[in-house]
Structure formats: structure tokens, C-alpha cells
Amino acid sequence: MGRLFGTDGVRGVANADLTAELALGLSVAAAHVLGEAGSFEGHRPVAVVGRDPRASGEFLEAAVVAGLASAGVDVLRVGVLPTPAVAYLTGALGADLGVMLSASHNAMPDNGIKFFARGGHKLADELEDRIEAQYAAGADWQRPTGAGVGRVRDYDEGFDQYVAHLIGVLPNRLDGLKVVLDEAHGAAARVSPEAFARAGAEVVTIGAEPDGLNINDGCGSTHLEQLKAAVVQHGAHLGIAHDGDADRCLAVDHTGAEVDGDQILAVLALALRERGALRSDTVVATVMSNLGFKLAMEREGLALVQTGVGDRYVLEAMKEHGYALGGEQSGHVIILDHATTGDGTLTGLMLAARVADTGRSLAELTSVMERLPQVLVNVPDVDKSRVATSAELAAAVVEAERELGETGRVLLRSSGTEPLVRVMVEAADIDQARSVAGRLADAVKSSLG
Incomplete structure (x- = not known):
């Protein structure tokens, strides 16, 4: 069996890769590793369980709850809420673990299981490995009986508790702002409009009618066309898009x-x-951040720490050094004083609060950085393991960097899941970026093919 956990939990096609049996077994394993179920007398582990609106989340939630309760864990079922809400409530309620059922921005047939440790923190690799090992060990564990089994109850208070948290950390209100929210027919369809409205904004919503089948379907952060049109149509100050x-x-x-x-x-x-x-005075971002962002931070006298691709690596660097802000170009933004993970609603509220506080448009505020043209080319069917050792490829990269000078950048990265190499080139001129990226893609094919 290959490793079950990917970069963000266990994910796959629901009822094909991610079955009810797998969800139940992983939940039992997580109960033992994260909840220390049965490890000492008198301890009643507690888990917070939430999901996005996908149809498959209904049966997967039932499996997760059954697994946890069978292992002696009391379950607080919070229903459809965003991933960061489940993380927040796990910490705020002092729960031993949290479980979120979602495949984020993926299409509706997919689903996933994300676990949170005490405090609402994402799991380190070591904890994921322990859960996998416990799962592989099978049914050889002491099952509680009688009063020892876990109890399950709906925790409807979680919605208001999370919204109150979001409003409570805002530096100022949003009175006078008109905001369009695209909820991707996802987990924030109720939370985000409620939070923005309570903060004083005039709210227009699109993509806020989840039916279990339409999540991320032509809307949300991966499809901004509808939001762009709605912002202009309604004369809004800005628009915010979330993923599932x-x-x-x-x-x-x-x-x-x-x-x-x-x-x-x-x-x-x-x-x-x-x-x-x-x-x-430090921001954390990944190596995929636009060069224009790095140049802007330097110009403003701020330090930039760059990590590998993935919000988990951003978060690790932030926690290790105590930094307050980090994120990815894709929109995962972590404000560590107020959240343990990327929180799209919180990020949108903070962005709108800056517009309201300064009286400046978002267009004016973002002019602090010039986004340099960025070209990304995927080169398939190559030996990605030799990216760092090929002398021929190294020479091509040196030549590309010489041509681009200080106003450009080259990044070659092996895919974590496919037999391909990603070539990324930034330059002040889009035609130059395309030309250099094309030559480097050819070099990857000839040297690694």
C-alpha cells in the first residue's frame, strides 16, 4: 500500500478511492493516535467533525463519526463549515482532534479527510505516519463497551462561535463597502456572507446555493469570470472568491x-x-511567488522568507520563527495570530478592512507591487529525478539566468505526483518569458527525456 496521506490529508474519488470503510478505519486510527483513546482511565477524548456540502460528505461523515465513537471518542458534529472553522473550533473547544471532510477546490466527485491535532493544528508527517501504521494494524485493539463508547451530538453553536471570532479580530468595520462574494457553492456559503454583513458591508452573493453537486462548478477561486462580471455590474468596491x-x-x-x-x-x-x-517585519511565501512580490517587499524594507511549494511548508516556517503572515500565490493566506491554517473568509475580511480603513481602492493598494509576466510550462514523460544532476540542463539554466538578469527568474521543479518537470520563467517582458521558457522546456526534453 502506498502512502495514504498526500500534501493535504487523504484525498481521492469518493466511494472509489475514498470509501466508507477507509474513512471509518482512518478515524479509528486517528482516535488512538490523536485522541489517545483507551490510553488512560478517565480520559474522554473529544473530536470536532465538519464537512463541505459535497453529497459524498454525508456518508463519509457518518463513517468518520462511527469510527470515532466506536473508539470511545465523543463527537461534536458541526455540519457544513469551512476547514478553518473546524480548525478554530478544535482549538477553541479544547478538543483532542478535528476532522474535516473536503476535497477543497477539486471537482465534486472527489472528497478528502483532513485531521487536526489539539489546538487545531495540521499534522506533522510523523503523526500522519503513526495514523497510517495504526490503520494498517487493523482491528487488533481494545474496543470500549457500555458507557465507554463515544457519544455523538450536533454542535450548532459552532457557526455563531466562528463568525464571532472572525468579527472579533477585525481591526475596523466595513461600513460603506459593497462587496461581492463568490462562495463556490461550498462550505462558506452561509458563514462568509454572515460575517461580512455583521462587519457592516453591503453584501452581494453568487455561488452561494450549494446542492451537494455544484461545488466549485464554474465558480469560486478557480473560476473568477463570474465574480469579475458581478463586481463591475453591481459597482462593488471589491469581490472575494473562496474555494470549496x-x-x-x-x-x-x-x-x-x-x-x-x-x-x-x-x-x-x-x-x-x-x-x-x-x-x-517578515513575510513567508513559497518559491512560486511572483518576482514582483519579492521586489516590492525589498522596496518596502520587509524581509521575505521563501519555502517549498505548499501551505504546510509556509506554516512550518512561520511557527518555527514566530512570523505573523505567510501564504501562497494561490490564495492560501495564513494570519497566525488569528488562525492555525489558511482562512479564506478571514483573509477576505482583512483585505476589505484595509480598503475601508484607508479609503483607497483595492486597485490602488495592490499597486505596491507590479506582477511580472510569469510563464509556466509542464514537460511530461521525462526523468524528473535528474533535474538537479543534469549538467546539460544546469548549463541551460545558467544561460537563461544570464539573459534575464536581475529582472527575471527561472525555476525548475519536479512534480510531486506526475512524471513531469515544471518550468517557470518570469521576466519584465512576456515575449522574453515565453521565449526563455520554450528553450528551457526543450532543454529539459533533450537532457531528461
């Missing part, structure tokens, strides 16, 4: 122009510094 589980946020300014995660980070970094909340 609302752990990411992208935006649209009043002209209908897209605002990506790098630009959001730039705006929030300056806002936090102004309030004295940007610890060490």
Missing part, C-alpha cells in the same frame, strides 16, 4: 481585475506593519 472549503481567498478589484495571493499578501503585510503586528 474556504481555506483560500482570491480577490477582484472594482475594475474587474484579478488580485492574486501575492498581491493580497503585499497589502496585508503593509497593514500589519502599520499596526506593529508584522513580527520581525
Whole structure:
């Protein structure tokens, strides 16, 4: 059996890869590893369980709850809420673990299981490995009986508790702002409009009618066309788009122009510094961040720490050094003083709060950075293991970097899941970026093919 856990939990096609049996077995294993079920007398582990609106989440939730309760874990079922809400409630309620059923921005047939440890934190690799090992060990465990089995109850208070948390950490209200929210027919369809409205904004919603089948379907952070049109149509100050589980946020300014995660980070970094909340005057981002973001941070006198691709690596760097702000170009933004993971609703609220506080448009605020043209080429069917050792490829990269100078950048990255190499080139001129990317793609084919 290959490793079950990927970069963000266990994910696959629901009822094919991710079955009820697998969900139940993993939940039992997680109960033993994270909840220490049965490890000492008198301890009643507690788990918070939530899901996005996917149809498959209904039977997978039932399996997860059954597994946890059978292992002696009391379950608080919070229903359809965003991933960061489940993380927050896990910490706020002092639960031993949290479980979120979602495949994030993936299409409806997929689903996934994300586990959170005490405090609402994502799992380290070591904990995931222990859960997998416990799962592989099978049914050889002491099952509680009688009063020892877990009890299950709905925790409807979680909705208001999470919204109150979001409103409580805002630096200022949003009165006078008109905001369009695209909820991707996902987990934030109720939470996000409620939070923005309570904060004082005039709210227009699209993609906020989940039926279990339409999640991420032509809407949300992976399909911004509808949001761009709605912002212009309604004369809104800005638009906010979430993905299916609302752990990411992208935006649209009043002209209908897209605002990506790098630009959001730039705006929030300056806002936090102004309030004295940007610890060490440092922002954390991945190596995929646009060069324009790096140049902007340097110009503003802020330090930039770059990690490998994935919000988990951003979070690890933030926690290790105590940084306050980090994120990815894709819209995963982590504000560590108020969330243990990327929180799309919180990010959108903070971005809108900056617009309201300054009286400046989002377009003006994002002008702090110039997004340089970025070209990404996937080169399939190559030996990706030799990316770092091929002398021929190294020479091609050196030549490309010489041509681009200080206003460009090259990044070659092996795919984590497919037999391909990703070639990324940034330059001040889009034609130059395309030309250099094409030559490097040819070099990858000839040297690694």
C-alpha cells in the first residue's frame, strides 16, 4: 500500500478511492493516535467533525463519526463549515482532534479527510505516519463497551462561535463597502456572507446555493469570470472568491481585475506593519511567488522568507520563527495570530478592512507591487529525478539566468505526483518569458527525456 496521506490529508474519488470503510478505519486510527483513546482511565477524548456540502460528505461523515465513537471518542458534529472553522473550533473547544471532510477546490466527485491535532493544528508527517501504521494494524485493539463508547451530538453553536471570532479580530468595520462574494457553492456559503454583513458591508452573493453537486462548478477561486462580471455590474468596491472549503481567498478589484495571493499578501503585510503586528517585519511565501512580490517587499524594507511549494511548508516556517503572515500565490493566506491554517473568509475580511480603513481602492493598494509576466510550462514523460544532476540542463539554466538578469527568474521543479518537470520563467517582458521558457522546456526534453 502506498502512502495514504498526500500534501493535504487523504484525498481521492469518493466511494472509489475514498470509501466508507477507509474513512471509518482512518478515524479509528486517528482516535488512538490523536485522541489517545483507551490510553488512560478517565480520559474522554473529544473530536470536532465538519464537512463541505459535497453529497459524498454525508456518508463519509457518518463513517468518520462511527469510527470515532466506536473508539470511545465523543463527537461534536458541526455540519457544513469551512476547514478553518473546524480548525478554530478544535482549538477553541479544547478538543483532542478535528476532522474535516473536503476535497477543497477539486471537482465534486472527489472528497478528502483532513485531521487536526489539539489546538487545531495540521499534522506533522510523523503523526500522519503513526495514523497510517495504526490503520494498517487493523482491528487488533481494545474496543470500549457500555458507557465507554463515544457519544455523538450536533454542535450548532459552532457557526455563531466562528463568525464571532472572525468579527472579533477585525481591526475596523466595513461600513460603506459593497462587496461581492463568490462562495463556490461550498462550505462558506452561509458563514462568509454572515460575517461580512455583521462587519457592516453591503453584501452581494453568487455561488452561494450549494446542492451537494455544484461545488466549485464554474465558480469560486478557480473560476473568477463570474465574480469579475458581478463586481463591475453591481459597482462593488471589491469581490472575494473562496474555494470549496474556504481555506483560500482570491480577490477582484472594482475594475474587474484579478488580485492574486501575492498581491493580497503585499497589502496585508503593509497593514500589519502599520499596526506593529508584522513580527520581525517578515513575510513567508513559497518559491512560486511572483518576482514582483519579492521586489516590492525589498522596496518596502520587509524581509521575505521563501519555502517549498505548499501551505504546510509556509506554516512550518512561520511557527518555527514566530512570523505573523505567510501564504501562497494561490490564495492560501495564513494570519497566525488569528488562525492555525489558511482562512479564506478571514483573509477576505482583512483585505476589505484595509480598503475601508484607508479609503483607497483595492486597485490602488495592490499597486505596491507590479506582477511580472510569469510563464509556466509542464514537460511530461521525462526523468524528473535528474533535474538537479543534469549538467546539460544546469548549463541551460545558467544561460537563461544570464539573459534575464536581475529582472527575471527561472525555476525548475519536479512534480510531486506526475512524471513531469515544471518550468517557470518570469521576466519584465512576456515575449522574453515565453521565449526563455520554450528553450528551457526543450532543454529539459533533450537532457531528461
